[in-house]
Amino acid sequence: MAARARSGDGEAFRRLVEPYRRELQVHCYRILGSVQDAEDLLQETLLAAWRGIGGYEERASVRTWLYRIATNRCLNALRAGARRPHDHAVHRAEVPLPEPSRRRAEPSWLEPYPDVLLDEVADHVPGPEARYEARESVSLAFLAALQQLPPRQRAVLVLRDVLGFRAAEVADFLGTTGNAVTSALKRARGALAHELPGPDRESAPLPGSPRERRIVDDFVRAFEAGDVDAIVTLLTDDAWLTMPPLPLEYQGPEAIRRFLSTVALRDGIRYVLLPTRANGQPAFGVYVRDPRTPILHAHGVLVLTLTGDRITALTRFHDNALLTNFGLPRSLRPDRPRTGRAEGEK
Structure with missing residues (x-):
C-alpha cells in the first residue's frame, strides 16, 4: 500500500492514513485545546504527509510517521501564534461577577470535545510506558492542566505519558536528544502534579451507569x-x-x-x-x-x-x-x- 501511495496513487494514500485520522485529530486537540484548531491541523498534517509520501521509507510505522508530522505542525502553529480566539468566544458578563477564588494569569481557550467523535477513535493500545488511561487523557481536568504547560513540554508529556512512545522516538519526532526529552517530561509531570488531583480511577461513576x-x-x-x-x-x-x-x-x-x-x-x-x-x-x-x-x-x-x-x-x-x-x-x-x-x- 505504501509503495502504491509513493507512486502517486491517491486512493492508496487515503487507505493508508484513514485508520489514523480520528486519533490524530484527538492528538492535535490535546496539544491545542480546540476542536476547530485540531481539525485544521489534521488537514495540514494529511496534506504534508501526501506531499512527503515520496520520502517515506517505512523505517517507522505509518502511525508513528503521521504522529511526528502532526506534533510538529501543532508546535509550529503554537510558536507562530496562529491560534487566535474568535470575538464571539469572549464572554461578556451582563452583571458584575463576584470575586473569584482564583484568577489565572491568562485566558484558557480550551473547548469541549464531543464523545461521538471519541467513539470513532481506533482502539490502539498505548505503549507500555503510558501513564494515563484513555478516559483520563481526554478529561477536561487533564486538558485544562495541559494548557498551562509550555508547548514543547505539553507535546512531550502527551507523546510519552498518554501515547506511550519511547523517549528515543519522541526525541526523533522533535529533533532533540533523549536527555532533553527526559528533562522536559520531568518538568511537565511536576507542573501537572500541582494542577491535577491524584489518580482516583475508581471513584467516578461509569458513563451511562x-x-x-x-x-x-x-x-x-x-x-x-x-x-x-x-x-x-x-x-x-x-x-x-x-x-x-x-x-x-x-x-x-x-x-x-x-x-x-x-x-x-x-x-x-x-x-x-x-x-x-x-x-x-x-x-x-x-x-x-x-x-x-x-x-x-x-x-x-x-x-x-x-x-x-x-x-x-x-x-x-x-x-x-x-x-x-x-x-x-x-x-x-x-x-x-x-x-x-x-x-x-x-
Missing part, C-alpha cells in the same frame, strides 16, 4: 428549577466552577452558591438543559427561557465532572458556536425531544 444517571438527573432537576440550594448539595467540598476562556475560577460550595445566585440563576432566570457528552463526561447544551417568546435561546455548553456520588466540577463554555460540534441547535422549542446527536446518535 445508573449512578451517573441519578446524579445527572438530580442536577438537571435542580438547575432547571433554579434551585441553588439543591445544586449545592450535589457538590463536593472542593468543587470548582470555571468558565473558559474567562480566567476566573470559583471553588467550594459557598463560592459557587454566590455565583449561581447572583449571576447564572439571578432574578428568576431559567434554563433548559439538552443532554449530550463531552470529554467522556456528562454535558448539556444550555438554553435560556425568554418570557417574551416560546423559543429558547442557546447559552453555551455545560460539562459536569463527577466523583463518587457528587459533582466535583462545573465547566461552563459560553461560546454558542460550540453547539454545532455536538449536533445541537442554536434555538430550541419547548416541545423538541430532549436529546442531542452526541448522546444518542452516531
Whole structure:
C-alpha cells in the first residue's frame, strides 16, 4: 500500500492514513485545546504527509510517521501564534461577577470535545510506558492542566505519558536528544502534579451507569428549577466552577452558591438543559427561557465532572458556536425531544 501511495496513487494514500485520522485529530486537540484548531491541523498534517509520501521509507510505522508530522505542525502553529480566539468566544458578563477564588494569569481557550467523535477513535493500545488511561487523557481536568504547560513540554508529556512512545522516538519526532526529552517530561509531570488531583480511577461513576444517571438527573432537576440550594448539595467540598476562556475560577460550595445566585440563576432566570457528552463526561447544551417568546435561546455548553456520588466540577463554555460540534441547535422549542446527536446518535 505504501509503495502504491509513493507512486502517486491517491486512493492508496487515503487507505493508508484513514485508520489514523480520528486519533490524530484527538492528538492535535490535546496539544491545542480546540476542536476547530485540531481539525485544521489534521488537514495540514494529511496534506504534508501526501506531499512527503515520496520520502517515506517505512523505517517507522505509518502511525508513528503521521504522529511526528502532526506534533510538529501543532508546535509550529503554537510558536507562530496562529491560534487566535474568535470575538464571539469572549464572554461578556451582563452583571458584575463576584470575586473569584482564583484568577489565572491568562485566558484558557480550551473547548469541549464531543464523545461521538471519541467513539470513532481506533482502539490502539498505548505503549507500555503510558501513564494515563484513555478516559483520563481526554478529561477536561487533564486538558485544562495541559494548557498551562509550555508547548514543547505539553507535546512531550502527551507523546510519552498518554501515547506511550519511547523517549528515543519522541526525541526523533522533535529533533532533540533523549536527555532533553527526559528533562522536559520531568518538568511537565511536576507542573501537572500541582494542577491535577491524584489518580482516583475508581471513584467516578461509569458513563451511562445508573449512578451517573441519578446524579445527572438530580442536577438537571435542580438547575432547571433554579434551585441553588439543591445544586449545592450535589457538590463536593472542593468543587470548582470555571468558565473558559474567562480566567476566573470559583471553588467550594459557598463560592459557587454566590455565583449561581447572583449571576447564572439571578432574578428568576431559567434554563433548559439538552443532554449530550463531552470529554467522556456528562454535558448539556444550555438554553435560556425568554418570557417574551416560546423559543429558547442557546447559552453555551455545560460539562459536569463527577466523583463518587457528587459533582466535583462545573465547566461552563459560553461560546454558542460550540453547539454545532455536538449536533445541537442554536434555538430550541419547548416541545423538541430532549436529546442531542452526541448522546444518542452516531
